[in-house]
Amino acid sequence: MSIAELICPAGTPAALRTAVDAGADAVYCGFQDATNARNFPGLNFTPDELAEAVVYAHAKGTKVLLALNTYPPAGKVDLWRQAADTGARLGIDAFIVADMGVADYFAQTHPQVRLHLSVQAAASSPEAIRYYCERFGVKRVVLPRILTIPEIKQVRKEIPCEIESFIFGNHGLMVEGRCSLTNYLTGQSTNMDGVCSPASDVEYKRHADGTMSSQLAGFTIDCFGLDEKAGYPTICKGRYTAPHRADAYYAFEEPVSLNLSRLLPELIDAGVHAFKIEGRQRSKSYVRGVVRAFRQAVDDIRAGRPADMANLVALTEGQKQTQGAFETKKWR
């Protein structure tokens, strides 16, 4: 049986302490710049804050993982190297990386640190995962959210490292690390700037007939009737028309969030070593609720007790749920 570590989001120092206190085995965070894929205003850590956070977490036996999981554009790699040096100095337990140049820098300069392969590296096959393990000494892969549980089980048998799987939160549709949709409409890049559908480009417009449209950089991503709740304009969750689809439809995915709580026992059985909760941009109270509920569920499963999943379903604030690609190939 895998250890089933619980990896929890820490968008701010306060959220980090909350997640630690609620029972996280590890928390993950980033610096206040383009070196991580949640480079949102008001989020993330200064080096001083991270230093304090590491002390706090370690005192309670919780590991701290640092996301350095974006792709430095040529000419700007020093920012990523400085972040790596700072993190190594502060005693970060593992670094989550995607770019080969960044991974190579760690392997050369900080060979003692532990590397995890970010979902942003899009390693979805045993061969790709082995590449990063053998070349950079990666110890854990965060799998893209595109494999079924039987496929994960098979991958586990063919790789020399641990598997971390997302289990809750935002449901990424595109192969992460290969998506330029936001850059195409806004000029800010997910890979290079750590930005996805940035709030600064978001606008909601109320129309005369009472309907509401959500826009990103002036482009209408979705339109909501009087009886619908307006959602955030993420490009891959929008409604569009096609030549044979005159009524706008969710061309990529409906605005659903991932919830694998019912599949936890199967994921453990498949050999998933760590469960990742998405949501560095979420509130402290959200983090507290989600981490507590999953802590209880994982402890129950590990002790052979039936886990109460109702708590977890209730956490999603009425949003629609999916088990995404994990349950069936029909998702594809």
Next chain:
Amino acid sequence: MAVTDMTKLTLGPITYHWSAEDRRDFYARIADEAPVDEVYLGEVICSKRAPFHEPDLPDTIARLERAGKTVILSSLAEVMLKREGKATVDLAAMDAPEIEINNAAGLYARGDRPHRIGPFMNAYNEATIAWMARQGASHVCLPAELPGEAIAVAAKAARDLGLDVEVQVFGRASLAVSARCYHARSHGRTKDNCQFVCEDDADGMPLCTTDKWAILRVNGIQTQSESYVNLLPEMPQLVSVGVTHMRLMPQTVDMVAVAQVFRDALDRKSDSGDAEKALKDICGDVAFSNGFYHGQAGYRRIALATAT
């Protein structure tokens, strides 16, 4: 010899599900008429399509090589199924023609034997390019979203290491790939049961916002830009910073004519205004874009203040 004389024009792999017959006709014409130096072949987007056109590959390769073109085989951008892993391993085992790798699974299979790095490999910076060079890469195609200032730094680093450097200068930009087939989804189907509906959209399936702006194109698991990237005005800058290969992506326009426009521009046989007008005439109503190059929203077309 002027630097521009050495700049190579390439034709990227067909990203769409064109029929075997259409592909044969297309490459016959490319072989006979198109002033391109190098041609990339192979299925990059969907492994289900490969059986339709792979049997023709040996003949197509021979045809293009007889015409003096260098042929390179491109690997799948996404590898998750057994058959995709096998296709990648088989490609990586080849000695000739050259291969272009688009997924780390291919790098793993290739080891340190020579290969080209494809645009899906995320070679964003000089450190990554240096790493790739040490692993046997001889050529790197930069990501479509990389801005000009980063291209300049990346190209210099690559040239210093002896690598060739390629940038897409024409055609729809790849914006995303997914495990899910959005073509199948639009027809209420799944990827396993797609019935190859993507064959109906030879230049991709347009997606429009509800207020009728066409912004994206669906091509199976891939999402592309609605606009065609057009870096005709930027090509002198690309050449001057060391970019050695200019890539044209096949679209459903007269690609021989497109290649001639870019060739003439490289050879300075046309002025920029004429070249722009010629390309516009070939491509019709489609919008051109160069926003990524200028560090702005990709769909934008930025006028060059210093165009000469």
